[in-house]
Amino acid sequence: MVLPEGFVVPPWYLLGPVIVVLGGVIALLWALEPPVTDRTVIAFAPWMMFGACLHVLYKLGAFPATIEPLFTAPMVYAVTATVAGIVWIISIFLHVGGLQQTIPRFVGIAGTAFFTVFTMFALSVGLEDGTLEPFWPVIAVVVAGVATAVAWIALSLWVTDIATTTSATGALVVFGHTLDGVTTAIGYDVLAAGEDVPLSLLILEAGEALPTAEYIGAGWLFVLVKVALALVILGLFREYVEEAPRQGRTMLALVAAVGLGPAVHNTLLFAVA
Known part of the structure; x- marks a missing residue:
């Protein structure tokens, strides 16, 4: 056995669209060639944590059954990367348009907001269940x-x-x-x-x-x-x-x-x- 237990491949009607959108996001970022500095990497740290939070919520049964497979491993990483990539693209255009001083700032703020909200939700589930x-x-x-x-x-x-x-x-x-x-x-x-x-x-x-x-x-x-x-x-x-x-x-x-x-x-x- 090489793969971890719990490795799940979601249905094709969920897997296909995520792969297509993620591929499009990667292609657009490749074309835009945004700078990647220390600040950029640190700005994506909350997104790394956000993906982990989504998977915890999946284990807690917090998602509807129709979309639950999106948050299994390794699918949750693709979903998180897609959302983070879209936010990165938006931040690039906001910076080019003069609406943001730096690209990493918007990426980091958005990632922190997503992670904080979903983490609080997970903690509230634990509190309600008496397992916190x-x-x-x-x-x-x-x-x-x-x-x-x-x-x-x-x-x-x-x-x-x-x-x-x-x-x-x-x-x-x-x-x-x-x-x-x-x-x-x-x-x-x-x-x-x-x-x-x-x-x-x-x-x-x-x-x-x-x-x-x-x-x-x-x-x-x-x-x-x-x-x-x-x-x-x-x-x-x-x-x-x-x-x-x-x-x-x-x-x-x-x-x-x-x-x-x-x-x-x-x-x-x-x-x-």
Whole structure:
């Protein structure tokens, strides 16, 4: 088994239109060639979290059955990318028309608004069901923040050019994957949550086989692997970002999304379910 459990392909009448619209959005963005800077990547962070929130709401049964397949994995990523891409295009035209000072500002504000509204809805569902418990999610965010700071400081001191070149984009990559590692570890060691991704489960089982598992659990190894992997990726992308900043930062943004999306999904799901 290679694919995660819960991998769902929606009906063709939902899948087809989303693929067509997403393809059109990508084509138009390719033609417009908007700049991709650190501010652009950070502006899309709320959209990465928004997609995770939609998937949590799907697991809570908050959507009508007719559109529910749109928010399964991996369909929810395509839906989120489509909406975010449309907002990006709108922000480009607003900027060209002099209605917005910068493109990232509108993208970030819109993404934050979407994420905030839908997150509040998810929290309200948890509150109504009596399952709202924010303790471990808060602990996860704090631990991930501290671990990210330590990792980034170490990177800045020992391999300064990598930290300087990747900058805020690199920091987002490290935080996203660190939070994913920490939430997965807490879920596995503390909350008895299952792990859907086979490779992640393999690492967790390896940690469980170590003598340290009895004292500090199995998840620490997964956290270490995620942080190390994020730093290695930044090292591999340093030259690419220097030579082709737009393409390099776009690729790093996708890497950040792969970490931050599942991380926020775990964090929010643990809080409400």
